[in-house]
Amino acid sequence: MRKTRRILFLFLIYFFIGIQSVFAVSVTIDPVISPISTEPFELTVTVTGAKTGTNYLRADIFKEETTDYFGETFTGSEWYNGEDGTHYFPINLITDTPAIATISARLSSIPANWSQSDHFIARVRRYTASGNYTGSEASASAIPITILIPTPTPTLVPTSTPPILSPSAPPYLPISSSPPPVSNIYITELLPFPDNSNEWIELYNNNEYEVVLNSWFIDDGEDSGSSPKIFSITIPGKSYRVVDLSTPIFNNNGDIVRLLDANVNEKDSFTYTTTSRGQSIGRNDILNHATCIQVPSKGSTNNSCLLSASSATSISDTGEVFGIDDKTAGEIETENTSSLSKPEYQAQTKQEFNNPGKKSLNDQLQEEELIQPQISNVFDISIKTGTTSTFFISLLNISFILCKMVLRPYD
Structure with a gap:
């Protein structure tokens, strides 16, 4: 009887041990052959x-015989190394069926006390849905790995001994860390009142070499309400380039034109006080910043002057009149000064500037425009008075005015 009980007891012990081994969970990691660095790797x-x-x-990545765990795990959407176990890489399990997953891990940084001679371990923790894991199970999954420890670069201490230069060697020239400031760039022509097109600005590079204008600005008067227009352009030496504006910025009845560099420093400017539809405002000479109305010569040498850009009025082809002062074609504005001139413009001044004592056809036509209202005034007086004598006197006045117009010779 006692022998039977002993056999039964041993049977129960082996039975429960067998059941425990059947339901034990194991986690294994395939060997990692390649060395690991700070780049992501897979397990x-x-x-x-x-x-x-x-x-x-x-x-987990750690040094052998330590419990300082390093490394981050990719959850499927981000890198994570926090305490929430249910936030790590998910794996779906089925009872009695092995599950295989490939997870991505990385060392975000390598501790300073690690060296190439140390031994390193990789292991995997398996968290359940409740956020718990078994330490012995994780330790059983550990495998050895190799980590590439970067060799620190020694800091070079400059020697106090000066270098020995050969007598024939050229002198040392320091290299500037930033390009020199750009200068000698001028506004030479402007289309402020376009006819079925956009406004544009013509720039001239008065240097012998190419310049790059990176993130420069075109603007009108400072704090005038319009936003500066940013642009970037390359201009060869002694050449023109045009900046087309997608939206208007300049006034038709006069404005200030300014060229600003990337630091919003003003590099050039001029003022105009009158415009004509479809005609450009051009500079006669960079030296004195004289401006006049011209036939547009977009991107090339300016044409001859039609009318000063500072005259009293300018009548467009649609009959619109613009102008804000009483200056004539011979009065030149010098809102800015410059030490350099544009050679191409010096021979293109208006004939009136070279011969101020000789009347131009344009001046004579303007005088005739003043005479025509006089004739109209005479008829108005005769109609209002209603007398025969007044009417005949009016006819004599008209005859005198017409004779003056016919007999006056044109120069």
Whole structure:
């Protein structure tokens, strides 16, 4: 009887041990052959013996015989190394079916006390849906890995001994850390009142070499309400380039034109006080900033003057009149001064500037425009008085005015 009880007891012990081994969960990692650095790497993990459900896998990297765990695990949407076990890489498990997953891990940084001679370990923690894991299970999954420890670069201490230069060697020239400031760039022509087109600005590079205008600005008067227009352009030496404006900025009845560099420093400007539809405002000479109305010569040498850009009025082809002062074609504005001139413009001044004592056809036509209202005034007086004598006197006055117009010779 006592022998039978002993056999039964041993049977029960082996039975429960067998059941425990059947339901034990194991986590294994495939060997990692390549050395690991701070770049992401992959671990192939096999989970067996777990029940159906979703578990979560976390990679640990640590130095042998320490418990300082490093590394981050990719959750599927981000890199994570926090305390929430259910936030790590998910793996779906089925009872009695091994599950294989590949997880991505990385060392965001390598501790300063690690060296190439140290031994390193990788292991995987398996978190259940409740956020718990078994330490012995994680330790059983550990495998050795190799980590590439970067060699610190020694800091070079400059020697106090000056270098020995050969007598024939050229002198040392320091290299500037930033390009020299750009200068000698001028506004030479402007179309402020376009006819079925956009406004544009013509720039001239008065240097012998190419310049790059990066993030420069075109603007009108400072704090005048319009936003500066940013642009970038390359201009060869002694050449023109045009900046087309997508939206208007300049006034038709006069404005200030300014060229600003990337630091919003003014590089050039001029003022005009009258415009004509479809005609440009051009500079006669960079030296004195004289401006006049011209036939547009977009991107090339300016044409001859039609009318000063500072005259009293200018009548467009649609009959619109613009102008704000009483200056004539011979009065030149010098809102700015410059030490350099544009050679191409010096021979293109208006004939009146070279011969101020000789009347031009344009001046004579303007005088005739003044005479025509006089004739109209005479008829108005005769109609209002209603007398025959007044009417004949009016006819004599008209005859005198017409004779003056016919007999006056044109120059």
